[in-house]
Amino acid sequence: MGKFSKRDSSEIIQPVRSVVPIQPYNGFLGVMPSYVAADGILCTKMVTFYQRAEGSSLPSTQATVLLFHPERGHITAIMDGEAITAKRTAAVSAISAKLLMPALSEVLCILGSGQQAKSHYDVFTNVFKFKEEWGSKTLSQPNLCWRS
Numbered sequence: 001m002g003k004f005s006k007r008d009s010s011e012i013i014q015p016v017r018s019v020v021p022i023q024p025y026n027g028f029l030g031v032m033p034s035y036v037a038a039d040g041i042l043c044t045k046m047v048t049f050y051q052r053a054e055g056s057s058l059p060s061t062q063a064t065v066l067l068f069h070p071e072r073g074h075i076t077a078i079m080d081g082e083a084i085t086a087k088r089t090a091a092v093s094a095i096s097a098k099l100l101m102p103a104l105s106e107v108l109c110i111l112g113s114g115q116q117a118k119s120h121y122d123v124f125t126n127v128f129k130f131k132e133e134w135g136s137k138t139l140s141q142p143n144l145c146w147r148s
C-alpha cells in the first residue's frame with residue numbers, strides 16, 4: 001500500500017478492480033490483482049459484495065486473497081480476505097482522515113455496526129484521540145455513547 005501511494009508504477013502493477021454485476025441478487029464480484037516484483041508478491045483478492053435486505057443475516061462482503069509463486073505460477077496461500085478487507089479498508093480511511101480532517105476534530109461518529117464499523121472503530125481510536133465517541137449500542141465499546 002505504501003509503495004502504491006508513492007505512485008511508483010515501476011514497482012507495483014495494480015490494475016483498477018474489475019467488477020461483475022450480479023444483478024438479480026443486488027451483488028457484485030470484484031477481482032483485485034496485484035504484482036510487486038521487488039517483493040516477489042503476486043496476488044489477487046476475490047470479493048463478493050451485496051446490498052442485503054434489512055435484517056438479513058447474510059454477510060454483505062465475503063473475500064478470499066490468493067497468493068501465487070511469481071516464477072512458477074502456482075498458488076502458495078489462500079487467505080481469509082474478510083479479515084484483510086476489514087483492516088485494509090479502515091487503515092485507508094484513517095490515512096485519509098489524517099490528511100483531510102480538521103486539526104480540532106474531537107468527536108468520532110460510527111454509522112452501522114457491521115465488520116467495517118468495528119474495524120474503523122478499532123483503527124480510529126488507536127490512531128486518534130477523541131473527546132466523544134458516538135455509535136450504535138451493538139458496537140458495544142466501553143467509551144461509546146449511543147441514543148436509542
Ligand SMILES: NC(=O)C1=CN([C@@H]2O[C@H](COP(=O)(O)OP(=O)(O)OC[C@H]3O[C@@H](n4cnc5c(N)ncnc54)[C@H](OP(=O)(O)O)[C@@H]3O)[C@@H](O)[C@H]2O)C=CC1
Pocket residue numbers: 049050052053054055056058059060061085089111112113114115116117
Ligand atoms: N470500499 C471498500 O474497500 C469497502 C467497502 N465496503 C462497504 O462497506 C459497507 C459495510 O460493509 P461491512 O461492514 O462489511 O458490512 P456488514 O454486513 O458487516 O455491516 C453492514 C451494516 O449495515 C447495516 N445495514 C445493512 N443493510 C441495511 C439496511 N437495509 N438498512 C439499514 N442498515 C443496514 C447493518 O445493520 P444491522 O447490523 O442492524 O443489520 C450493519 O450495521 C458495505 O456497503 C460494503 O460494500 C466494505 C469493505 C471494503
Ligand SMILES: O=C([O-])C1=[NH+]CCC1
Pocket residue numbers: 030047048049061085
Ligand atoms: O474493495 C473491496 O474490498 C470491497 N469493496 C466493496 C466491498 C469490498
